[in-house]
Amino acid sequence: MNVGFIGMGNMGQMLVTALASTNIFEPGELMASTRDSDKLRRLAGALPNLRVAYSNRELAQRCQTIFLCLKPGETKAVLAEIAPYLSPDRLLVLITNTIDIPKLESTVQCRVAKVIPSMVQSIQRGVSLVMCGERCTAHDKAFLLRLMGAISDPIYIAESQARVASDLTSCGPAFISYIFRAMVHAARQYQPDLPIDTLNQMVRTTASATFELLARTGLTFDDVITRVSTPGGITADGIKVLDEQLAGVWEQVIETTLIKEEVKKAKVDL
Numbered sequence: 655m656n657v658g659f660i661g662m663g664n665m666g667q668m669l670v671t672a673l674a675s676t677n678i679f680e681p682g683e684l685m686a687s688t689r690d691s692d693k694l695r696r697l698a699g700a701l702p703n704l705r706v707a708y709s710n711r712e713l714a715q716r717c718q719t720i721f722l723c724l725k726p727g728e729t730k731a732v733l734a735e736i737a738p739y740l741s742p743d744r745l746l747v748l749i750t751n752t753i754d755i756p757k758l759e760s761t762v763q764c765r766v767a768k769v770i771p772s773m774v775q776s777i778q779r780g781v782s783l784v785m786c787g788e789r790c791t792a793h794d795k796a797f798l799l800r801l802m803g804a805i806s807d808p809i810y811i812a813e814s815q816a817r818v819a820s821d822l823t824s825c826g827p828a829f830i831s832y833i834f835r836a837m838v839h840a841a842r843q844y845q846p847d848l849p850i851d852t853l854n855q856m857v858r859t860t861a862s863a864t865f866e867l868l869a870r871t872g873l874t875f876d877d878v879i880t881r882v883s884t885p886g887g888i889t890a891d892g893i894k895v896l897d898e899q900l901a902g903v904w905e906q907v908i909e910t911t912l913i914k915e916e917v918k919k920a921k922v923d924l
């Protein structure tokens with residue numbers, strides 16, 4: 655089955671690059687188009703398995719499944735371009751939460767689904783979120799889970815759950831990196847004689863080992879916190895500061911992304 659990706663920006667390039675290195679496509683089945691033909695030529699040179707289409711129309715004509723890897727504001731123009739090919743036998747896949755599936759369904763005749771990727775799929779890891787619209791078949795759902803399963807751990811959710819889930823999986827790498835960066839910066843203030851590279855290595859390696867510990871042993875986050883912070887000990891006092899200072903912070907982060915998404919949604923014209 656031909657699968658096409660329109661828009662070779664950060665996400666589009668990441669997805670086709672990750673998928674091109676799997677063995678799930680027959681030659682020529684993975685296609686890409688974007689408005690910058692030089693970029694497309696470079697990508698074709700780097701990924702021999704990738705078939706490029708020098709127009710969105712050509713891609714839409716050839717592909718049964720079409721991913722729109724565009725900024726929300728760029729979607730209307732591309733939809734107008736490929737409209738003649740969006741018949742009910744096609745599956746159109748959004749990768750943004752800024753456009754709701756029912757909104758897109760009201761403007762096209764094809765089936766509509768959504769996949770929210772995460773930059774960690776560039777190393778074929780992490781969680782992707784998969785959602786299906788009302789017209790999608792059981793086969794569409796199975797197909798998307800299999801496709802994304804080749805480069806991630808896909809989780810099927812309702813679209814109403816997408817914003818909060820995306821905070822964890824898609825914004826997650828940024829939020830998690832932010833915390834680690836703050837740990838390094840604070841340590842640097844108190845111990846300027848330790849090189850920044852060493853501090854980075856300490857945090858990165860400890861984080862990586864902690865995640866592996868959680869995965870291998872089945873310990874929960876709570877278990878790790880309890881085991882490291884013995885009552886009356888030094889870690890326990892550090893945790894107390896975190897409890898006091900970070901109370902409500904993550905709720906505020908989620909609240910903020912929810913509000914921002916609603917504002918952005920209201921501005922999208924299809």
Ligand SMILES: NC(=O)c1ccc[n+]([C@@H]2O[C@H](COP(=O)([O-])OP(=O)(O)OC[C@H]3O[C@@H](n4cnc5c(N)ncnc54)[C@H](OP(=O)(O)O)[C@@H]3O)[C@@H](O)[C@H]2O)c1
Pocket residue numbers: 660661662663664665666687688689690710723724725726728731732749750751770771772773824
């Ligand atoms: N960043 C993340 O971690 C993340 C995670 C999940 C979802 N998303 C979603 O992914 C979507 C894309 O984000 P991005 O960071 O990949 O954006 P981006 O880098 O701006 O990529 C958009 C691409 O679409 C191309 N394009 C624009 N109009 C086009 C047209 N008419 N025909 C063909 N190609 C066209 C652009 O071409 P040019 O190169 O010429 O500009 C660009 O390559 C966003 O909606 C975002 O919400 C992002």
